[in-house]
Amino acid sequence: MPQKLIEIASEIVQTQVSLTPMTATGIASSLRQVFRTLQEMQKAEAGGIELAPTAEVAGEAPTEEKPVLSPANSIQNDKVICLECGAEMRQLTSKHLVSHGMKQKEYKKKYGFAMGTPLAAKSLTKARSKAAKKRGLPENLKKAIEAGRQSKAKVTAKSSVSAAETGKKVKRRASRKKTA
DSSP: OOOOHHHHHHHHHHHHHHHSOOOHHHHHHHHHHHHHHHHHHHHHHHHTOOOOOOTTTTTSOOOOOOOOOOHHHHBOSSOEEOTTTOOEESBOOHHHHHTTTOOHHHHHHHHTOOTTOOSBOHHHHHHHHHHHHHTTHHHHHHHHHHHHHHHHHHHHHHHHHHHHHHTOOOOOOOSSOOOO
């Protein structure tokens, strides 16, 4: 008895999964793609229809399909997966992103990351946070911010006193840049 297309497709995908790790969504999309391809081939075989040439048939180098990976899933506990090339590393460095012709800001915009999101493995981010806390960084940061506020308040107070003495209005700079 001949095998059904879904059985053939599942065997092909099982072989793929045994050779390379895939996510559940990757397995599902791969199964759909293989099933559709097998359906097209069956229709072409039954009707004598010729299939559209692929890059491999046309003499070009075959293009590798990138596994479907969401930006949220690309930053994992022990690694970060580059959404451009699929490379796995502990941190996506500027040097690596330059090889794709982009900067970190452009990469984050393209894939919808928040600008404050570190492009590093979660374990590496946690280790850096622990080390900073051990050095007393949060307390020192709070002190520096408070000192900056106090010095700014002194400057503002001095300028308003001198303006009151001269009777002129004080021009204040906008704290935010104006957007067009």
